[in-house]
Amino acid sequence: MTDTLSKLYQTMITELGEDPARDGLLDTPGRAAKAVRFLTDGYKQDLETVTNGAVFSADTDEMVLVQDIEFYSLCEHHMLPFFGKAHIAYIPRGKVLGLSKFARITDMFARRLQIQEQLTKQIANAVLEVTDAAGVGVVLEAQHLCMMMRGVEKQQSKTTTSVMLGSFRKSQNTRNEFLTLLGRR
């Protein structure tokens, strides 16, 4: 256990009043460091590598909706998890993005220290940037452990955020189509 993050976890364990030398905790600093590195590896990714050329020409201007993309993120205020589902829709304008890439884009931004509002916006902007779509709509539903385990302890509360860009913002019909497909209208 040599790296800085492991050492910090060891200090933290001591600060919490535990004995980092006891059997069950011996390898914990290293494991925790590895886990948190994985949970934040979105910092090492960028849009170009993540989408990796998976933008294809297509003669369609009908709405595409990718629903129920699971995500796990860490709130930047408490560094506790928040998690839920992302729903991403767009209206192509000559170019479509490979379907698995919506999950990759979601993970790239989710695996950083985040607030849900910003995560929603970053996903929407990224999809618009890669596809040059006529419009993009993103809805995120999430539960926040910082609300569930501490503070107000509201276990059942769910937070919904949405960002509408381009035609999703301008046209009520487009927005309604999206929300109807999501079963929200």
Ligand code: ZN
């Ligand atoms: Zn929080």
